[in-house]
Amino acid sequence: MRSKYFGRFGGQFVPEILMNALAELEASYRQLRRDRRFRGELEDLLKHYAGRPTPLFHAKNLSRALGYRTFLKREDLLHTGAHKINNTLGQVLLARHMNKRRIVAETGAGQHGVATAAAAALMGMPCVVYMGKVDTERQALNVYRMKLMGAEVRPVTSGSQTLKDAINEAIRDWIKNVRDTHYILGSVVGPYPYPEMVRDFQSVIGRETRRQLGRTPCGLVAACVGGGSNAMGIFHEFIKRPGTKLLGVEAAGHGISTGKHAATLLKGTVGILHGAKSYVLQDRWGQIKPDVHSVSAGLDYPGVGPEHASLKDSRRVRYVAATDKEALHGFRYLSEHEGIIPALESSHAIGYLLTHSRIRPKRGACVICLSGRGDKDMEHASRIIRL
Amino acid sequence: MNRLEQRLAELKKKKQKALALFVTAGDPSLKVTEQVVRFCDRSGVDLIEIGVPFSDPIADGPVIQASAFRALEKGVHLKQILGLVRRLRGEGLQIPIVLMSSANPLYGTGWVSVARDLSEAGVDGVIIPDLPLEESAELRRAFERRDLVNIMMTTPTTEGRRRRDILRSSRGFVYFVALIGLTGDRHESAAIISRRIREARLTATSPVLAGFGISGPADARAMCSAADGVIVGSALVQHLHQHSPRNLSDRSRKFILSLLKAVK
Numbered sequence: 001m002r003s004k005y006f007g008r009f010g011g012q013f014v015p016e017i018l019m020n021a022l023a024e025l026e027a028s029y030r031q032l033r034r035d036r037r038f039r040g041e042l043e044d045l046l047k048h049y050a051g052r053p054t055p056l057f058h059a060k061n062l063s064r065a066l067g068y069r070t071f072l073k074r075e076d077l078l079h080t081g082a083h084k085i086n087n088t089l090g091q092v093l094l095a096r097h098m099n100k101r102r103i104v105a106e107t108g109a110g111q112h113g114v115a116t117a118a119a120a121a122l123m124g125m126p127c128v129v130y131m132g133k134v135d136t137e138r139q140a141l142n143v144y145r146m147k148l149m150g151a152e153v154r155p156v157t158s159g160s161q162t163l164k165d166a167i168n169e170a171i172r173d174w175i176k177n178v179r180d181t182h183y184i185l186g187s188v189v190g191p192y193p194y195p196e197m198v199r200d201f202q203s204v205i206g207r208e209t210r211r212q213l214g215r216t217p218c219g220l221v222a223a224c225v226g227g228g229s230n231a232m233g234i235f236h237e238f239i240k241r242p243g244t245k246l247l248g249v250e251a252a253g254h255g256i257s258t259g260k261h262a263a264t265l266l267k268g269t270v271g272i273l274h275g276a277k278s279y280v281l282q283d284r285w286g287q288i289k290p291d292v293h294s295v296s297a298g299l300d301y302p303g304v305g306p307e308h309a310s311l312k313d314s315r316r317v318r319y320v321a322a323t324d325k326e327a328l329h330g331f332r333y334l335s336e337h338e339g340i341i342p343a344l345e346s347s348h349a350i351g352y353l354l355t356h357s358r359i360r361p362k363r364g365a366c367v368i369c370l371s372g373r374g375d376k377d378m379e380h381a382s383r384i385i386r387l
Numbered sequence: 388m389n390r391l392e393q394r395l396a397e398l399k400k401k402k403q404k405a406l407a408l409f410v411t412a413g414d415p416s417l418k419v420t421e422q423v424v425r426f427c428d429r430s431g432v433d434l435i436e437i438g439v440p441f442s443d444p445i446a447d448g449p450v451i452q453a454s455a456f457r458a459l460e461k462g463v464h465l466k467q468i469l470g471l472v473r474r475l476r477g478e479g480l481q482i483p484i485v486l487m488s489s490a491n492p493l494y495g496t497g498w499v500s501v502a503r504d505l506s507e508a509g510v511d512g513v514i515i516p517d518l519p520l521e522e523s524a525e526l527r528r529a530f531e532r533r534d535l536v537n538i539m540m541t542t543p544t545t546e547g548r549r550r551r552d553i554l555r556s557s558r559g560f561v562y563f564v565a566l567i568g569l570t571g572d573r574h575e576s577a578a579i580i581s582r583r584i585r586e587a588r589l590t591a592t593s594p595v596l597a598g599f600g601i602s603g604p605a606d607a608r609a610m611c612s613a614a615d616g617v618i619v620g621s622a623l624v625q626h627l628h629q630h631s632p633r634n635l636s637d638r639s640r641k642f643i644l645s646l647l648k649a650v651k
Binding site: 004011012013014015016017019020158159164165168171172175271272273274275280282285286287288290 | 441442443444445446452453456459464465466489490491492493494495516517518519521522539540541542544545546549553564566
């Protein structure tokens with residue numbers, strides 16, 4: 001039997017009712033990942049529907065500012081606007097194979113919800129997306145996009161009414177309807193096999209990157225970390241290559257010593273949230289912190305994928321945090337100097353490298369995962385940045 | 388044998404069914420929680436399950452979740468709950484008490500220190516819905532040393548070796564999640580659940596108590612025909628919320644007594 005843990009993190013901390021469903025999911029996934037037809041079908045969708053491979057763009061102006069050769073992995077150019085579609089297409093095919101007729105998902109900023117709604121529409125499956133009420137207001141445009149594609153968006157009014165509460169509700173829905181429903185989790189979090197499965201679906205990012213780099217050695221890979229799916233997606237291919245430094249950038253919000261941040265790996269303690277053991281932002285009584293903050297709704301999460309927790313412990317990945325201010329600097333810089341408007345999430349990786357010159361590739365190039373585009377952030381950004 | 392196992396063994400000898408009641412600590416208030424525990428002790432309820440509120444429960448239904456949020460707003464947490472149990476035990480309170488909690492608020496510094504704290508306060512065991520068999524080995528070792536029970540849950544769809552392992556390693560009792568709708572055909576499910584409970588009793592080394600969705604005396608009596616006893620949770624939590632906002636009311640007392648009468 002394979003381990004359900006990454007080091008001391010991960011596991012399956014779920015109610016008994018879900019144990020069958022997780023076992024079924026794991027078995028189906030193990031079988032399908034080797035199935036040539038399934039892989040062919042997924043590859044075809046990724047290519048013709050989602051728009052893979054995404055370009056690896058040599059950002060010359062950014063390179064000049066940083067002082068080393070820097071490439072952007074353009075996941076922002078994918079259909080629905082972010083890397084999330086890599087995972088939802090894989091999982092929706094998996095759901096169909098398991099004869100599940102209904103899809104549930106959670107979403108924070110709305111990108112995973114939109115990617116799920118698109119994949120479900122494509123397969124003709126009914127889809128319910130849980131979204132914190134606060135987030136439905138912050139990301140009204142994405143709510144409309146999901147609805148337009150036929151998904152039902154259910155606002156969640158419990159707890160802090162954000163991503164973590166949406167996950168709670170989605171899990172509860174799954175418990176109630178486990179016989180005919182598949183839960184498409186959007187990040188490398190949750191009970192096993194989700195962290196591994198979502199990583200595998202996202203690892204196409206890193207595989208492509210390495211192929212596209214050709215003979216150019218890769219000295220540094222940087223990505224933002226909320227739950228951590230785009231980061232795991234690009235890191236996975238490089239983990240066994242010691243010449244490549246890996247940098248995960250969390251959201252420091254107003255600053256990691258202010259309490260208003262989402263830097264789970266830097267400031268969290270070991271706990272059990274959403275079915276897995278990992279680092280968690282919690283108080284001394286084991287209550288999850290309600291005041292997690294980031295300028296980007298997609299990083300605004302008090303947990304983190306268990307594999308990241310393990311990579312932090314083993315020091316294979318260096319985790320740092322960029323403040324709202326640094327992220328906004330990255331956001332503006334890339335817009336002004338490359339003509340690319342990044343998502344506020346991805347802006348954390350750019351902003352961090354722009355403001356911290358000590359971290360640089362020893363040799364070869366740097367690749368930044370540009371996990372999503374900034375269209376969804378326009379309204380929010382226009383209120384912060386006066387032009 | 389600990390307090391809970393002893394009580395259930397006595398019931399078995401007398402061929403009586405068990406009644407377990409669940410209350411969220413601190414909802415409507417810690418004072419009401421204390422009054423419920425005392426009343427249950429006096430009136431002959433067999434077990435009280437004290438719910439530890441958690442900000443992010445995934446295993447609770449809407450009633451208990453809302454109740455936990457109300458308790459959290461009052462700032463109720465584990466330390467106060469253990470303080471209450473310790474004080475009541477000091478006064479000689481005999482009713483078995485277990486904590487029902489999500490894993491995280493208990494986990495804190497690890498299961499070994501949790502076992503010590505619970506045992507010192509006079510708690511008899513735990514039910515942790517999001518700690519399935521596979522994740523509970525470390526906890527069970529730590530609890531065994533302190534003679535605390537870890538009550539595990541099984542469902543109508545739990546099958547095969549896992550089912551057997553759960554039924555044999557749950558101490559105190561086995562919590563049978565009698566949820567309608569899991570087995571498929573809704574009309575048949577009450578009958579199917581009864582059959583599954585009877586099957587579970589053949590394998591289990593402890594009594595099998597059924598819980599989830601037992602809304603009043605009629606449900607409780609019906610479930611007792613198959614199970615060794617019942618657990619009433621949401622129905623009591625809702626009752627206290629509506630009818631005992633400041634003190635345990637006569638109406639809530641009567642509700643508890645009606646459950647007792649239905650079961651005994």
